[in-house]
Amino acid sequence: MFPWQQTDLFQTDVSDDLKEEYRQNVFYPMHLGIIRERVSRGGYSTTREFLADTEWILHNCIIFNGGVFMCWSCDSQVIM
Numbered sequence: 656m657f658p659w660q661q662t663d664l665f666q667t668d669v670s671d672d673l674k675e676e677y678r679q680n681v682f683y684p685m686h687l688g689i690i691r692e693r694v695s696r697g698g699y700s701t702t703r704e705f706l707a708d709t710e711w712i713l714h715n716c717i718i719f720n721g722g723v724f725m726c727w728s729c730d731s732q733v734i735m
């Protein structure tokens with residue numbers, strides 16, 4: 656979907672075995688698939704709206720996995 660390396664975990668919703676726990680901790684789920692869908696249908700009026708959704712991916716990753724989880728670094732690279 657996206658050409659960046661190490662983004663597999665952020666392409667789709669969390670796996671079914673983690674979904675209940677994830678929903679208890681994350682109140683605004685976001686992944687690159689949602690962003691791609693919004694871009695393709697013109698769902699963003701501004702660059703800031705797009706950036707806000709990418710920031711939700713990083714935020715949710717830190718909330719769910721903790722600040723030391725290795726995947727937040729590859730997500731922050733995508734955002735940068």
